[in-house]
Amino acid sequence: DARVTQTPRHKVTEMGQEVTMRCQPILGHNTVFWYRQTMMQGLELLAYFRNRAPLDDSGMPKDRFSAEMPDATLATLKIQPSEPRDSAVYFCASDPGRSFYNEQFFGPGTRLTVL
């Protein structure tokens, strides 16, 4: 059963610390998305990649957030320095990318709490 995996599932950190979240997309999927979910803002797209190249990161605060795909099996989202307003659930999703709008498969999320 192919799934998107995310680590860690939960992270509690103090303001100012670096946070790294990891995502393993489904094998063979070439499009990867990062979303953030909060009660106030709902589900927001932060960035997405196709074939490891960033296509759009306009939803991401540039000064402290960065997203990369070091290889086809790993996507990372880093926050440095973290702030309490970054507390949210961060989801990774992958898509086969064979045509427009297949199905985005979501991971279970990383629940981040910044104190």
Next chain:
Amino acid sequence: AQSVTQPDIHITVSEGASLELRCNYSYGATPYLFWYVQSPGQGLQLLLKYFSGDTLVQGIKGFEAEFKRSQSSFNLRKPSVHWSDAAEYFCAVGPRSNDYKLSFGAGTTVTVRA
């Protein structure tokens, strides 16, 4: 501006009763339309999608949705809900272009009472 509206924040329904969740969108042209479900502590799962053709779309878990162009709506329905349908439901839209970005509604939380 593009927007997706789910007018109902929370719906409570009895087990075995029918369910309808509303979704309205504002878009320059008819977008691609989706419904996702999120169970507590889980990621989102696609229930169904509409690209073209028959305006009544069948999905998983016994759900269906009807696209109505004149009303800019894509409402989700289920004839008889089960306790396991308690979850949050999101409507999403995306442009008909080489752009993979989806815009999500705020979600509707469904509570199922015995």
